Amino acid sequence: DGGITQSPKYLFRKEGQNVTLSCEQNLNHDAMYWYRQDPGQGLRLIYYSQIVNDFQKGDIAEGYSVSREKKESFPLTVTSAQKNPTAFYLCASSIGAGQAANTEAFFGQGTRLTVV
């Protein structure tokens, strides 16, 4: 469904623990993105990657880390340094760099992270 898969759908974390959210796509897209969604605040960009082995910070990168070792995978780690991690996290992908870089972004189903 849509070619981009996030797991798990729900995740619970204890305070002080790191947790990694998975994002895999089989669309052969070069670009991948992580957004955070909070009620009434829209989608805010955490990190993005235009190509394998390269990524850039978005608007709210503090407390998060990513890696892009494979084209199809872009995992997000929420570290203990993130002060308010409870949110809905959305991964997306698009064709990639160049003129077509920002044509349609395809989203995964999201992961709802709750700190307990």
Added chain:
Amino acid sequence: GENVEQHPSTLSVQEGDSAVIKCTYSDSASNYFPWYKQELGKRPQLIIDIRSNVGEKKDQRIAVTLNKTAKHFSLHITETQPEDSAVYFCAASIEGRRALTFGSGTRLQVQP
């Protein structure tokens, strides 16, 4: 960086009426403006987009207009139906150079 503002935050209309959602952006270099629809518990999905070389685009009951001079763009939904009820997000970017920056969303409710 880019800043996108979206209004209204909530919108309630009667079935069959039209709905209009407005967005403004800050970076005059932005050239790609998509609109996403997110139904409850589901992923956002693209419903229409427009690039800066055109002023209007239509797709059945949905249309988007762009005013580059004023740096604002709008989504128009005509003959609204209950299934149009969802949260709508506008976004802006510079193609090839920057990820999408989203507005804060509009919750549209269509009353039967």
